[in-house]
Amino acid sequence: MVDSASAQHIRLAVVAGDGIGTEVVEQGLLALESALHGSGTTVATTDFDLGARRWHATGETLTDTDLDAIRAHDAILLGAIGDPTVPSGVLERGLLLKLRFALDHYVNLRPSKLFPGVASPLANPGDVDFVVVREGTEGPYVGNGGAIRVGTPHEVANEVSVNTAFGVERVVRDAFARAAARPRKKLTLVHKHNVLVHAGHLWRRTVEAVNAEFPDVTVDYLHVDAATIFLVTNPSRFDVIVTDNLFGDILTDLAAAITGGIGLAASANINPDRTAPSMFEPVHGSAPDIAGQGKADPTATVLSVALLLEHLGHTDAARRVEAAVAADIAERRGAERVRSTAEVGKDLAARIAG
Ligand SMILES: NC(=O)C1=CN([C@@H]2O[C@H](COP(=O)(O)OP(=O)(O)OC[C@H]3O[C@@H](n4cnc5c(N)ncnc54)[C@H](O)[C@@H]3O)[C@@H](O)[C@H]2O)C=CC1
Ligand SMILES: CC(C)CC(=O)C(=O)O
Numbered sequence: 001m002v003d004s005a006s007a008q009h010i011r012l013a014v015v016a017g018d019g020i021g022t023e024v025v026e027q028g029l030l031a032l033e034s035a036l037h038g039s040g041t042t043v044a045t046t047d048f049d050l051g052a053r054r055w056h057a058t059g060e061t062l063t064d065t066d067l068d069a070i071r072a073h074d075a076i077l078l079g080a081i082g083d084p085t086v087p088s089g090v091l092e093r094g095l096l097l098k099l100r101f102a103l104d105h106y107v108n109l110r111p112s113k114l115f116p117g118v119a120s121p122l123a124n125p126g127d128v129d130f131v132v133v134r135e136g137t138e139g140p141y142v143g144n145g146g147a148i149r150v151g152t153p154h155e156v157a158n159e160v161s162v163n164t165a166f167g168v169e170r171v172v173r174d175a176f177a178r179a180a181a182r183p184r185k186k187l188t189l190v191h192k193h194n195v196l197v198h199a200g201h202l203w204r205r206t207v208e209a210v211n212a213e214f215p216d217v218t219v220d221y222l223h224v225d226a227a228t229i230f231l232v233t234n235p236s237r238f239d240v241i242v243t244d245n246l247f248g249d250i251l252t253d254l255a256a257a258i259t260g261g262i263g264l265a266a267s268a269n270i271n272p273d274r275t276a277p278s279m280f281e282p283v284h285g286s287a288p289d290i291a292g293q294g295k296a297d298p299t300a301t302v303l304s305v306a307l308l309l310e311h312l313g314h315t316d317a318a319r320r321v322e323a324a325v326a327a328d329i330a331e332r333r334g335a336e337r338v339r340s341t342a343e344v345g346k347d348l349a350a351r352i353a354g
């Protein structure tokens, strides 16, 4: 199928990672191949052996050499990182977050859409179609902390959230631009400025200041605890949400749950300045409880491939992937048989091919 984007050669770094990461990435790559078939655009993939296996074998998570090699690509497709045999945090911090920070993925974009036919746990979900713009390089995830007297009754453990005017402003501006480009033009800042007064007020002031550049955008504010209420009772009130790294992480698992489950939730870690490749991955983790059983839904990864295609200018191909997913999802409800990861991937690839 011919795409509107001019033919490209895409150098794709593939980090399948741990657990179900390897299973879903395989299906994501099938979808990508199917979406670009006949377009003249070619894809050359480089597999990066990163994750638990590598750590056990070498003690390495992500070396400078790995990073340099990854930088030489146009985009990254990532499955999931994290394994119960590795101390919690080693791979998540030393690999996943390191990639996001080093490649300056300051916009962590997480769309939430209730596809027609999808069963939501909400009785009356309404028309749910919003996007969370989660800050991706700051907040409590930067590793600014420490603990003293560890393991004693007098232990003190700190995890300091870092919020810079530079970092907040650039992600807020991106969120405003996204809101301005959407029909409803509404931006909701989610924070907790009644308690987190230093960071919260920086976010609030920044949103107020940048709003002057986007006068068409209506601004709303919710404390994060209240936001969890409205995500369940009235999710259609949201259009674009902008929030920090931690709140965005939590809210997007909830957003996934109300829109059909974590197996459908896609994300993009975007470097808007294009100084390094952006990274596309499902919202979910490595799901050790179902790993290796062919039970993982690869749809989130396939939808992440749509975000990747869009980012690289292959808009038509991205729309075809989304349409294939929508059509597949519409037929899932009441289906007699649960399909395996590979079967869903194969069906999606066939639908994309048309
Ligand atoms: N981006 C990433 O690589 C992420 C990594 N993690 C890591 O993954 C590991 C497991 O974390 P959890 O908190 O259990 O979160 P998780 O997202 O891996 O799993 C939560 C629940 O959702 C289910 N699930 C997840 N993806 C699914 C899919 N595609 N299809 C069907 N069911 C699916 C799992 O079976 C599990 O019951 C940890 O090491 C964690 O740090 C967690 C979140 C994101
Ligand atoms: C494992 C964390 C570092 C990341 C996470 O949960 C996420 O980005 O959704």
Ligand SMILES: [Mg+2]
Binding pocket: 249, 250, 253, 283
């Ligand atoms: Mg998460």
